[in-house]
Amino acid sequence: MDGPKAAKKRKITDKSVPHAILHNPDFAQDSQMYQDLLAMERKLDWTMMRKKAEIQDALARTPSTTRTLRIFLSHTVSGQAWQTTPDLNDAPNFDTGEGIPAWSMKIEGRLLELPNQRMRDKSSLRKFSTFIKRMIVELDRDPALYPDGNMVEWPRAIGPQNPQLDGFTVRRTGDMPTKVRVIINLEQFPEQYRVVPELGNILGIKEDSRVGVIQHLWNYIKIQGLQDKADRRMIHSDEKLRYIFNGKETFSFQQLPELVNRCLATPEPIVLHYTIDPNVPAPDRPLAWDVEVKMEDTALKGKATVMVQGNKESMQTLAKLDEEISTHAQSLHNSYLKRTFLQSFAQDPAHFIQTWLESQSRDLETVLGSGASEGLSVRQEELRRSEFFQLPWVEEAVAVQEGQRLALKATTGA
Numbered sequence: 001m002d003g004p005k006a007a008k009k010r011k012i013t014d015k016s017v018p019h020a021i022l023h024n025p026d027f028a029q030d031s032q033m034y035q036d037l038l039a040m041e042r043k044l045d046w047t048m049m050r051k052k053a054e055i056q057d058a059l060a061r062t063p064s065t066t067r068t069l070r071i072f073l074s075h076t077v078s079g080q081a082w083q084t085t086p087d088l089n090d091a092p093n094f095d096t097g098e099g100i101p102a103w104s105m106k107i108e109g110r111l112l113e114l115p116n117q118r119m120r121d122k123s124s125l126r127k128f129s130t131f132i133k134r135m136i137v138e139l140d141r142d143p144a145l146y147p148d149g150n151m152v153e154w155p156r157a158i159g160p161q162n163p164q165l166d167g168f169t170v171r172r173t174g175d176m177p178t179k180v181r182v183i184i185n186l187e188q189f190p191e192q193y194r195v196v197p198e199l200g201n202i203l204g205i206k207e208d209s210r211v212g213v214i215q216h217l218w219n220y221i222k223i224q225g226l227q228d229k230a231d232r233r234m235i236h237s238d239e240k241l242r243y244i245f246n247g248k249e250t251f252s253f254q255q256l257p258e259l260v261n262r263c264l265a266t267p268e269p270i271v272l273h274y275t276i277d278p279n280v281p282a283p284d285r286p287l288a289w290d291v292e293v294k295m296e297d298t299a300l301k302g303k304a305t306v307m308v309q310g311n312k313e314s315m316q317t318l319a320k321l322d323e324e325i326s327t328h329a330q331s332l333h334n335s336y337l338k339r340t341f342l343q344s345f346a347q348d349p350a351h352f353i354q355t356w357l358e359s360q361s362r363d364l365e366t367v368l369g370s371g372a373s374e375g376l377s378v379r380q381e382e383l384r385r386s387e388f389f390q391l392p393w394v395e396e397a398v399a400v401q402e403g404q405r406l407a408l409k410a411t412t413g414a
Contacts (some may be wrong), residue, residue, distance in 0.1 A: 015325050018333050052133075055304045063304075064189055065297035068112045069131055071270075072167075073182065075105040075280045075285030080175055101175035103278050106286070107137070107182060108167030127164035131293055132156055133187040137170055143290040148172065156187065175278045188294040193264035198244050207267050209294075213260050362398070384389035 009138070015038065022031045077083070079101045109128035139150040152170055156162060174176075186192075190209040200206050203216040221227065223233055228234040233253050237245060244250070245259055270291055345352045 015322070015329050016331060018336060021332070021336055032156065033116060044280070059174065059301060059304055062189075063297040063300050063350075064294050065300070066292055066294050067114075069109055069186075069288065069291045070112055070127075071107070071109040071184075071272065071289045071291060071295045072286040073105070073107060073180075073274045073289075074274050075103055075274075076282050076284070077101075077103045077276075082279065100173055101278060102171065102173045103178075103276055105170045105180060105274070105276060106167055107135075107170070108286075110166070113292075126295075127166055129156070129165040129168075131187055131270050131295075132184060134185040135168070136183040138181040138183070139172065140181070142175070145176075146174055149372060155329075177277040177279070180274040180276060182274065184270040184272070185267075186270065186291070186293055189296050190294065192267050194267045196244075196263045199263045202240050202244075210257070210260065210264065213264065214256055217256065217260060 016036060017031055021027050022035070024031075029123055043300070079099055081101070084099070109131065111125050111131075113125075133156050135154045137152040139146075139152075141150050143150060154168065190211065192207050192209055194211060195203070195205055195206050199213075199217075203213070203220060205213070208216070224238060225237060226236050226241075228236060228250075234250055235256075236250055236254065237248055242248065244263065248259075251259065270289075273288055274287065
């Protein structure tokens with residue numbers, strides 16, 4: 001009982017139309033339309049498979065994008081002369097810091113959202129500290145008057161000991177105007193490098209990733225036709241490249257990364273200038289600078305991943321539609337056989353029945369081993385065995401044979 005239930009139903013996968021229908025003038029137009037649809041489907045499937053492979057290859061390289069990072073600088077003051085009323089009994093408390101003139105400077109930043117971005121495409125914004133590789137805050141003050149440190153450095157470390165922050169605060173005592181210089185080295189993806197002016201002027205770039213510089217150099221080589229005509233792996237330097245690569249006349253394609261590395265340097269840091277004047281109230285609004293930063297494009301990567309994975313419901317729907325098309329094609333084939341059968345019968349019923357009976361008679365003779373073939377269709381080896389004549393069909397064959405003999409005898413006697 002479990003066997004038939006456990007057996008899976010065989011699916012029909014052939015969606016082609018029989019050749020007899022394709023070459024039938026009555027169905028020529030419809031058949032051609034169906035063939036065109038099948039050809040279009042094959043072309044669409046091939047295009048989708050190629051695009052899927054391209055997307056998978058792009059995902060392996062991690063796409064990047066350029067976003068705008070807005071940096072804010074602001075400060076507040078406390079304990080200044082203009083903030084307190086003069087009172088001889090109010091002496092500064094050096095233990096708590098109360099009454100001592102001081103100021104606090106804040107360095108904050110946030111990533112600007114893209115214009116016209118859909119709500120579902122928005123991702124959680126990164127903290128400001130994740131964009132900083134190293135930051136130095138230099139204070140232009142007299143070290144003799146303020147020995148508590150005029151330079152603050154924040155190097156980024158990896159791990160839980162370096163939590164992600166939205167901003168930094170620098171606190172110092174003093175009531176004198178102070179010039180501040182903030183030096184920031186950005187953390188970018190992919191890592192950016194400064195191209196030496198000699199190579200940068202040729203390629204038209206100042207900063208780029210290592211792969212980007214190699215790509216620009218390769219484009220320059222192809223445009224200038226510097227590849228060897230016989231061995232395409234070899235490259236001949238022109239006058240400009242010869243000057244940059246220390247007189248190297250010829251080099252191979254595999255040497256490009258090594259040669260490019262000699263022309264890369266650490267990118268210039270971002271330098272922000274700010275002035276703190278404790279003698280006047282702090283500005284109501286912070287000063288802001290917009291900086292372009294390259295980062296991983298998580299939104300594009302998420303869209304591409306969803307596109308490659310596909311929707312389970314849509315895949316099931318497509319499989320169901322393919323199965324229905326195959327079923328209809330099989331039904332069309334069966335209907336065409338029935339139509340051919342009935343048309344042949346309608347044109348000449350007597351001749352059709354006679355031909356059909358002759359065909360059935362030949363099949364029966366082949367089974368029984370009698371008639372013109374004289375049993376040659378049955379293997380002679382099986383006729384020599386007694387169990388051959390004990391098969392289920394033998395009794396019916398004997399009855400048919402005996403019936404034919406009696407009918408022949410009656411006809412002969414008449």
